[in-house]
Amino acid sequence: MNATDRPLHGSNISLARRAWAIRRHALRMGQVQGQGYIGQALGIADVLAVAYFHTMEYRPEDPEWEGRDRFLLSIGHYAIALYAVLIEAGILPEEEIETYGMDDSRMPMSGMASYTPGMEITGGSLGHGLGIAVGMAMGLRHKTNPAFVINLMSDGELGEGSTWEAAMSAGAQSLSNLICIVDFNDQQADGPSTQVLSAEPVADKWRAFGWHTQRVDGNDIEAVRDAFDAARNHDGPQPRVIVFDTTMCKGVPFLEAREVNHFVRVEAEEWERALAILDEGQPQ
Amino acid sequence: MTHASQARKYEARHAPEGPRAATSAMIASLAAEGYDAVAAPFGQALVELATSDARVVGLSADLAKYTDMHILAQAMPERFYQMGMAEQLLMSAAAGMAREGFLPFATTYAVFASRRAYDFIAMAIAEENLPVKICCALPGLTTGYGPSHQATEDLAIFRGLPNMTIIDPCDAADIQGMVPAMAAHPGPVYARLLRGKVPDVLRSHKPDYRFELGRAQMIREGGDVLVVSTGIMTMRALDAAVRLEADGIGVAVLHVPTIKPLDRATILAEARKGGRLVVTAENHTVIGGLGEAVATTLMLEGVAPQFRMIGLPDEFLEAGALPTLHDMYGLSVDRVAEQIKGWL
Numbered sequence: 093m094n095a096t097d098r099p100l101h102g103s104n105i106s107l108a109r110r111a112w113a114i115r116r117h118a119l120r121m122g123q124v125q126g127q128g129y130i131g132q133a134l135g136i137a138d139v140l141a142v143a144y145f146h147t148m149e150y151r152p153e154d155p156e157w158e159g160r161d162r163f164l165l166s167i168g169h170y171a172i173a174l175y176a177v178l179i180e181a182g183i184l185p186e187e188e189i190e191t192y193g194m195d196d197s198r199m200p201m202s203g204m205a206s207y208t209p210g211m212e213i214t215g216g217s218l219g220h221g222l223g224i225a226v227g228m229a230m231g232l233r234h235k236t237n238p239a240f241v242i243n244l245m246s247d248g249e250l251g252e253g254s255t256w257e258a259a260m261s262a263g264a265q266s267l268s269n270l271i272c273i274v275d276f277n278d279q280q281a282d283g284p285s286t287q288v289l290s291a292e293p294v295a296d297k298w299r300a301f302g303w304h305t306q307r308v309d310g311n312d313i314e315a316v317r318d319a320f321d322a323a324r325n326h327d328g329p330q331p332r333v334i335v336f337d338t339t340m341c342k343g344v345p346f347l348e349a350r351e352v353n354h355f356v357r358v359e360a361e362e363w364e365r366a367l368a369i370l371d372e373g374q375p376q
Numbered sequence: 377m378t379h380a381s382q383a384r385k386y387e388a389r390h391a392p393e394g395p396r397a398a399t400s401a402m403i404a405s406l407a408a409e410g411y412d413a414v415a416a417p418f419g420q421a422l423v424e425l426a427t428s429d430a431r432v433v434g435l436s437a438d439l440a441k442y443t444d445m446h447i448l449a450q451a452m453p454e455r456f457y458q459m460g461m462a463e464q465l466l467m468s469a470a471a472g473m474a475r476e477g478f479l480p481f482a483t484t485y486a487v488f489a490s491r492r493a494y495d496f497i498a499m500a501i502a503e504e505n506l507p508v509k510i511c512c513a514l515p516g517l518t519t520g521y522g523p524s525h526q527a528t529e530d531l532a533i534f535r536g537l538p539n540m541t542i543i544d545p546c547d548a549a550d551i552q553g554m555v556p557a558m559a560a561h562p563g564p565v566y567a568r569l570l571r572g573k574v575p576d577v578l579r580s581h582k583p584d585y586r587f588e589l590g591r592a593q594m595i596r597e598g599g600d601v602l603v604v605s606t607g608i609m610t611m612r613a614l615d616a617a618v619r620l621e622a623d624g625i626g627v628a629v630l631h632v633p634t635i636k637p638l639d640r641a642t643i644l645a646e647a648r649k650g651g652r653l654v655v656t657a658e659n660h661t662v663i664g665g666l667g668e669a670v671a672t673t674l675m676l677e678g679v680a681p682q683f684r685m686i687g688l689p690d691e692f693l694e695a696g697a698l699p700t701l702h703d704m705y706g707l708s709v710d711r712v713a714e715q716i717k718g719w720l
Contacts, residue, residue, distance in 0.1 A: 204503075205504055206503075206504065212475070213475075213500070213504075214499060214500075214503055214504055216499075217495055217498075217499045219464075220468055220495075220496060220499060220500050222468075223464060223465045223467075223468025223469055223471075223472070223496065223500070224468045224469070224471050224472040224475070224500055225472060226465065226468070226469045226472060227468060227469030227470060227471060227472020227473045227474075227475070227476075227480075228472035228473070228475055228476055229472070230457060230469060230472065230473055231472060231473040231475070231476025231477070231478055232476060234433070234473075234476075234478070235476065235477075237476075253464070254464035254465065254468065254496070257460075257462035257464055257465035258462075258465050258468065258469075260460070260462070261459060261460060261462065261465055261469070264460070
């Protein structure tokens with residue numbers, strides 16, 4: 093492994109600072125359209141910071157490098173969050189923030205592989221990512237390529253039967269090169285995920301399917317880093333899952349406080365206020 | 377509220393003449409009288425392909441034995457992946473393997489691919505134009521198990537899907553030819569399969585016949601009727617044509633194994649040869665299959681021959697023995713010949 097493969101390994105920019113920048117890019121994109129899944133982006137920013145600036149190997153100048161770890165965005169509507177991290181990682185240029193969701197943009201509202209460098213799959217029809225991840229993990233193993241497949245899914249996707257088809261298969265095939273991340277923010281379109289379908293006990297469910305399972309606070313950067321390290325370094329044959337409990341709109345308290353926040357309503361003047369609050373807490 | 381009759385089809389079948397079927401609904405291979413048969417042509421062709429192309433892998437959803445995929449699994453176990461009874465996963469995992477540079481052949485029954493796994497085929501495979509080859513047994517009415525197993529609308533479902541190439545093979549020759557052709561085609565393909573002992577029909581009517589993707593081919597000429605057919609209905613049409621010839625009726629048969637993209641040029645050229653009744657024949661509902669595709673082609677070009685369609689009705693079909701059902705729904709040689717005669 094060399095410095096090119098883990099672009100920011102050893103960087104003096106802290107993970108907290110990366111997470112802050114991801115939140116800021118996402119807020120600026122939200123401001124362009126006046127709307128977006130900004131709550132999810134703010135909530136998952138710490139997890140994405142660790143994934144892209146601590147855990148994964150990739151080459152920003154060559155997003156399709158064969159040795160890269162594959163990051164699958166099963167939840168296509170989190171595209172705003174992934175664009176933010178791709179910008180921070182240097183895969184997308186920051187200037188394109190202004191094009192978010194516009195005609196001819198490389199950053200459509202829902203993530204699609206055919207539009208965006210670094211976007212591995214077309215997500216958004218929920219429950220698809222983990223099955224594709226299983227196939228990619230099978231393919232990598234068949235090729236004896238040591239890369240990992242990391243699939244980001246939501247708690248709401250636990251309701252899709254296809255998630256459990258894939259989970260059962262990954263366990264049966266001992267796909268130890270597969271890491272599934274579940275963003276557990278307890279929000280889906282019609283209400284709390286723990287009420288829409290009985291999501292809990294979520295960790296026990298994964299364990300029962302044969303997965304190495306962790307559940308940690310997804311907004312505690314050190315805990316997130318340790319969890320990724322444990323998942324990657326675990327020497328058992330199991331596929332690995334990390335359930336991250338996250339807070340919607342994390343980092344912007346007046347938005348965190350909004351009751352219905354699957355699709356956050358943000359008034360025109362509130363974007364600047366949100367950015368100002370974020371900037372006040374800018375880490376080193 | 378009670379259901380009018382839970383057993384309405386049973387009651388209908390026990391009409392005054394009494395029970396009809398003496399044969400079982402359990403038929404592993406499709407019978408065609410008077411032709412040689414080839415054992416498991418799909419599995420054999422796949423092994424041959426996999427031997428020469430390291431990218432080829434096979435996946436099945438607990439139906440390897442019933443789609444002739446077991447031939448590959450036995451010959452090259454390291455190239456076969458058992459995905460379990462999980463069709464959504466089968467399609468997504470095949471997409472994932474295609475992303476990693478493989479050429480996955482995924483098999484299940486046509487009902488499960490078209491009904492249960494459709495969103496996964498649409499988004500994980502077709503939208504990204506990945507080279508996944510979906511090969512499905514029990515197309516149309518080729519089982520007597522009833523609607524749970526009869527994929528009578530699969531062609532209609534997949535015709536609506538952009539990027540998807542669709543093949544409905546007639547016989548062993550088509551299956552042997554389509555496997556390498558599917559691999560050579562860069563995008564996704566949905567192919568219907570005949571499994572087990574598969575009749576070798578086309579070469580006995582046209583010895584130099586070879587499957588070509590996207591091409592319709594004249595199998596026999598005739599001056600009174602042009603049958604435009606696909607899948608097993610081409611063998612029915614050919615047998616019916618031989619029978620009608622004895623009555624002095626000339627029946628041409630244009631075989632259209634590729635449903636999408638449709639070989640419009642050949643169909644139009646043949647339909648323009650005036651004076652012939654044009655009949656489409658397909659092992660599929662008359663809604664959304666070959667018949668409507670041909671009708672649209674003719675209409676758009678202002679070609680207006682006398683036109684009729686042979687196909688399955690817009691109904692959930694009955695269970696029973698296949699020969700009985702083919703007679704009942706108009707797919708048997710007797711019924712094809714009788715229908716054509718009646719339209720002249």
